[in-house]
Amino acid sequence: MKVYAFVPAKGSSERIQNKNMRFLEGERLYIKALKTLLQCTEIDRVFLDSESQEMYQHADYLPITFLQRDPALATNKTDGHQMFMNEVNSYPDADIYVQLLCTSPFIKPQTIDEAIRKLKNDASYDSAILMKKDKYYFWKDGQPEYDPNHIPNSKDLPDTVSESMGLYIVKKGAAFATQKRYGTRPWMIFGDPQELVDVNNEEDLRFAEVYAKGIKRQESEYLRLVRSFITSPALSDLLDDMFLEKGEPCGAVLSNWVCNLPGSTALGRANTLRLRALEEGEDFHGIYDALESYAGISDNDIIVVENEINDFAYFGDLNATLALRSGASAAVIDGATRDPKQTRFLNFPVFAKKYNAQDVRRRATLDYINKPVTIGGITVTPGDLIFIDECSLVVIFQKYESEVMKRCIQTLATEKNIVNEIINKYHIKDIIDNNGAF
Missing domain, CATH: 3.90.550.10 (Spore Coat Polysaccharide Biosynthesis Protein SpsA; Chain A)
Known part of the structure; x- marks a missing residue:
């Protein structure tokens, strides 16, 4: 029917x-x-x-x-x-x-x-x-x-x-x-x-x-706990395995990020925003419409920004202050950012490709908020789970997030057992037989 x-x-x-x-x-x-x-x-x-x-x-x-x-x-x-x-x-x-x-x-x-x-x-x-x-x-x-x-x-x-x-x-x-x-x-x-x-x-x-x-808040507390134990390499290996099993990507891994707070990690849902280049004669004040995005940010969200003119900086200390007030846990800028000293003082993690004092103001405007954006050639949809650490950013597609998280927790338990067997001088063959390849 x-x-x-x-x-x-x-x-x-x-x-x-x-x-x-x-x-x-x-x-x-x-x-x-x-x-x-x-x-x-x-x-x-x-x-x-x-x-x-x-x-x-x-x-x-x-x-x-x-x-x-x-x-x-x-x-x-x-x-x-x-x-x-x-x-x-x-x-x-x-x-x-x-x-x-x-x-x-x-x-x-x-x-x-x-x-x-x-x-x-x-x-x-x-x-x-x-x-x-x-x-x-x-x-x-x-x-x-x-x-x-x-x-x-x-x-x-x-x-x-x-x-x-x-x-x-x-x-x-x-x-x-x-x-x-x-x-x-x-x-x-x-x-x-x-x-x-x-x-x-x-x-x-x-x-x-x-x-x-x-x-x-219940979900956020769980994600904040889990982020302390998982890593981008572990998630990357798991996504490779699942791709072979299912014949389609279950997520994606993107590398080469800089962070104002070295060693930071974040695990939350993507809240997206896209900036486009300002057209000739267009009013540059449209960039301030991007501030409307904070009305739609909730606890532990990760702000993910696609910037069409990514050589110029977006997201400095004022945006970081608004993000903190809205409950966001981190920002990911596919391009330049600025004010690292000030955002570091706020203790708000900002992951970006580089730093540049030159701002997007008078060069870019808001395209849209809360719709899919493209980061490093990968589509990030609002609500996708994002994990990022000093190694890589991992996007977990919503269709597979339950399975990915369940298997990730299982991987953590297996790795703990492997470490225990290594310390106890198990033979490599026995470790692999007991736990599988690693």
Whole structure:
């Protein structure tokens, strides 16, 4: 059965200005939703449904299709069912349709896949809806609706069930029969509390930001621990082995970097920025638009910059100060940088190709942020894992990052065992037999 999934995202909003374009721990809300759908194994095609060409341009590096919405449907007067049926009618060749709202940023790919499989395998259901269930002590007209003299136990209260307003999945036949985003026999998915977060106003967004920071912090703590033990040579060997096994690169290794803090290491996710040469007569103040990138930087991110005029310096002490404030752990500049003494004082690692006092100001401008960049001939995508030490920079592609990290930890354990056997005077043949080639 063919499954199509849509993220509806207007280019404007009322309660939160440009809500869908806002950042949540380094990711725009609608791009986060698109990436959630792209992680699903049961979905065949992912669409961005928007009237905004700008929103598509920010996401055009992803393997998605752009459904250009009629501006007449991009208003609050458009009913959710009407919007959904516009998606179905625009691409009527699927068997199952998914709609994921980007205002529910913590819905898990596993939840979506499970619901799709349920519809594929169980004919008694024609749709699925993410729901929330709770028990409430209701009041009305200033009075409790329960007996105030005998407060009931919460377990004895009736369940209140409502839509989370985050996820809808429906079979094509049910969609056309009801003209709605759910059918007459829905399977109710009761999500985890985090999946029920719904961003409708600034207060909701602030809560989501705090929660997202907590999730990111857990990963950051793990990466900071692991970076103390891994090395670029070990990762390079592992990527060589995996290339032979899989027949395609699982990452890349780039060498010949200088660092303002010799001996520094960093392991984090790429947050990207590209500078291009200033065109004749173009206003040079566009370079300052690059400062907008700091709104999208989150804890432990590594800033990765492609500079088209890389003989001239980008990223000095002022950028390093902003990067520290934003939570970044390092910067990688594919070209020149400057102010090594000042950035060293800030204790912020900046890896670059060389130093030059001449700045890109009046020579370059911002091309884009948070899209793929090319570093040393290698494409780095936002979110790729980056490891860098005094030997080399290693890019770990997201498709393989789980396997790479798992095998890297296993390699660390093996190397420790090898050292132990060397110290204990094992014969070389026995060491290889016990641990494999090294």
